[in-house]
Amino acid sequence: MQRQSDRPPITVGILGATGTVGQRFITLLSVHPWFAIHVLGASSRSAGKPYATAVNWKQITPMPSAVKDMVVEDCKPEAFKECGVIFSGLDADVAGDIEGAFRAAELAVFSNAKNYRRDPHVPLIVPLVNLEHLSIISQQQALHSPPLKKGFIVTNANCSTTAHVIPLSALERKFGPIDRLMVTTMQAISGAGYPGVPSLDIIDNVVPYISGEEEKIEWETRKILGGTADVEPEQLVGEKVLQEFDMHAHTPLKISASCNRVPVTVGHMINVSVKFSRSPPPSPQQVCEALRAYRPSAQVHGCPSAPVQAITVHDEPDRPQPRMDRAHQDGAGVSVGRVRQCPVLDIKFVVLADNVSIGAATSSIINAEYAVLKGVVR
């Protein structure tokens, strides 16, 4: 079989290319071994302008020269019809209609937006956790009217959900199901896009509310770790495939999330406390060993953007910290620290993830890499 690295690059389009996530897509894809940026799309405010004029570039690396003169397109499928893959960093207010139209036009869409995450026939994939859920794409295509041959939508999760399900997946694979879970987030300002939270609201402050976030984290965690949780029975066409991976089919996961916005630019930190179904629970040392040994299928299958180490475990008592640890491995993995016994549940720890990289763009890219390896992108 011919390897992807021996083939011509796959042309890709980026929707929402001027935004926080779109800019990270450009940074990562401009040096990608398989994908080549072909078209950039954004709102009518940006369309028709050269990318360098339309965008307010906020990455710490310079804008890649190859995109500077590309003229930004409206997000209409015709301009993207040559693309093998579409990455979407669209504002959720418009992502539903636009991504739906791209799918109907037989385009393969990898989305960061929340709009389709709860659809039972759309995979919600954190690539260091549940790449196997990609297998429900064929059902999504079959159910579309008319049935689709190449078009589909794959979503990745909320950035906080992504951060904590990675260590949770490592623990469940080693020690069996988690029974219950409390998470408290400290979310960076960049999570709200640009310009995001007004400076007068966030400097010298913590805001203990992010609209819709707690419900999303609770629901998404159950869909990712529990396969089909909360899906109405009549919608369960994807059930058969997902149940195979569902550790919670008979032991529903109980989860409570509390979300806070903190004055950090990039990097979501989450305090996690877990109770395992099994008794006695693993010790903190066993937990650290399981986290360090975790090797998700993105690594096993050789996805080029997968981090070498999925979970970096810190022994220092005051790590991870956003400023010091978010850039580790280009933000493609997560960092865990302060693994210790919890006197109320079993074990508690803190996890840090770059919300724009593994929390968004990097996840989409690894999902697409895996889809290429599996022949789903044609």
Ligand SMILES: NC(=O)C1=CN([C@@H]2O[C@H](COP(=O)(O)OP(=O)(O)OC[C@H]3O[C@@H](n4cnc5c(N)ncnc54)[C@H](OP(=O)(O)O)[C@@H]3O)[C@@H](O)[C@H]2O)C=CC1
């Ligand atoms: N930031 C983060 O950490 C994360 C974000 N997400 C999700 O990713 C998506 C993008 O987020 P983010 O980059 O932060 O958002 P931004 O607000 O920074 O960017 C939004 C993008 O959408 C485009 N857009 C807005 N309106 C329209 C329209 N009517 N038609 C076409 N394009 C439009 C904007 O183009 P223009 O510049 O022309 O207005 C811009 O490119 C959102 O759905 C968000 O919820 C998910 C995980 C993490």
Ligand SMILES: N[C@@H](CC(=O)OP(=O)(O)O)C(=O)O
């Ligand atoms: N709401 C998240 C980022 C985000 O956009 O999430 P979602 O894609 O789930 O709407 C944050 O503010 O940090």
